[in-house]
Amino acid sequence: MKLTEWPTDVIFLDKEDIHLISTKAHPWQIAQGLKNNTPDKGDWFSLPQPYMQCFHEVELNYIKGGGKYGKGYAKASYTISDNDPWFWCHFLGDPVMPGAQGQDGFAQLGGMWAAGSCEITGRGRALSGAFEYYGQVLPTAKKIIFHLDVKRFLKKKKVVFFDGYMSVDEPDNRVYEFGEHKVGFFTREELGIPSGLASEYYKPEWDKVKSNTESWINDARKFYGENK
Numbered sequence: 575m576k577l578t579e580w581p582t583d584v585i586f587l588d589k590e591d592i593h594l595i596s597t598k599a600h601p602w603q604i605a606q607g608l609k610n611n612t613p614d615k616g617d618w619f620s621l622p623q624p625y626m627q628c629f630h631e632v633e634l635n636y637i638k639g640g641g642k643y644g645k646g647y648a649k650a651s652y653t654i655s656d657n658d659p660w661f662w663c664h665f666l667g668d669p670v671m672p673g674a675q676g677q678d679g680f681a682q683l684g685g686m687w688a689a690g691s692c693e694i695t696g697r698g699r700a701l702s703g704a705f706e707y708y709g710q711v712l713p714t715a716k717k718i719i720f721h722l723d724v725k726r727f728l729k730k731k732k733v734v735f736f737d738g739y740m741s742v743d744e745p746d747n748r749v750y751e752f753g754e755h756k757v758g759f760f761t762r763e764e765l766g767i768p769s770g771l772a773s774e775y776y777k778p779e780w781d782k783v784k785s786n787t788e789s790w791i792n793d794a795r796k797f798y799g800e801n802k
Contacts, residue, residue, distance in 0.1 A: 582636065583635070583636055583637050584633065584634070584636070584637065585632075585633070585634040585636075585690055586632070586634075587631065587632040588630075588631060589631065591632075592627065592630065592632065593624075595619075595620060596620060596621045596622060596623055596627065598615045598618055598620055603618050603619070603620075606618065606692065606695070610695050616697070616767075616771065617696070617697060617762065619685065619686075619689035619696075619697075619759075622678075622682065625659050626675075627652075627682075628650070628676065628678065628682060628683075628718070629650035630651060630652050630653055631651050632648065632683070632686060633649040633650070634648050634686065634687050635647050635648065635649075636690075641723040641724055642723040643723055643724060643725050645725065646687065646724045647687075647721070647722060647723045647724060648683050648687040648720070648721075648722040648724075649720065649721055649722070650679075650720040650722075651720070652679070652717065652718045653717055654711070654713065654715045654717060654718065656713050658671070658713075660672055660675055661713050663790060663794065666793075666794060666798075667797065669712070669713050670712055671710070671711035671712075671718075673705075673750070676711070676740050676750050677703065677750070677752070679718075679740075680703070680705075680722065680740065680750075680752050680755065681700035681703065684722060684724075684734055684736045684755055685700075685734075685759075688727065688734040689759075691727070694729055694732045694759050695732075695759065696732055696761055697760050697761070697762070697765060698757055698758070699757065699759075700756075700757055701733075701756040701757060702754075702755065703752065703754070703755035703756065704753030704755075705752050705753060707749065708748065708749055708750070708751065709750075710749060711742055711749065715742050715743055716743050717742070718740060718742055719740065719741040719742075719743075719744075719745055720739075721738045721739055721741075721745070722736050722737070722738035722752075723736060723738055725737060725754065731758075732758055733756060733758045733759075734756070734757050734758075735755070735756050736757075737752055737753055737754050737755060739751050739752060
């Protein structure tokens with residue numbers, strides 16, 4: 575979807591949309607930044623870079639009466655690959671997607687639903703959430719599927735409440751159950767973030783970051799090469 579304004583009822587995002595949102599280059603984000611007079615991209619809603627992403631396709635539903643509570647819902651899916659970063663680092667010889675990854679993905683989806691409504695702005699933060707795990711995500715899986723039902727959407731307080739579940743391969747094969755979760759949106763001042771652009775206070779040594787990552791990959795490659 576290459577739109578500057580979302581439709582009012584149902585939104586479908588593909589992998590390219592999600593990539594553009596994660597790099598803060600989607601036409602919708604740009605339009606919202608202009609509309610809300612927020613030139614600092616740090617104030618725009620975003621999704622994580624691929625290392626922390628948990629979905630490739632998303633459906634955001636705002637139809638009145640939709641979902642378990644009649645407040646709307648969201649669905650998302652992620653196609654599993656042996657190349658997914660969590661498998662080569664968590665754990666050597668026992669590759670499994672971290673439960674925290676799935677929980678973070680669920681919070682990401684709740685934030686995306688709220689931001690996609692175009693009725694609130696700010697920096698999204700997960701605030702609370704209950705969960706139970708009944709299964710796992712192994713490299714042998716093909717797909718993970720999220721389903722989220724909105725319980726309450728407090729626009730003035732900029733908070734959304736929701737629950738749902740995560741499944742593997744088939745919607746009925748639930749492995750994670752998510753109780754009530756809460757995501758809020760805040761200004762820079764409310765979060766105590768330094769003024770100015772993030773590049774002024776966040777200055778990683780990019781060559782070192784790259785070297786470290788390559789070292790971790792080589793450790794994993796060595797382990798699996800020696801333990802065939």
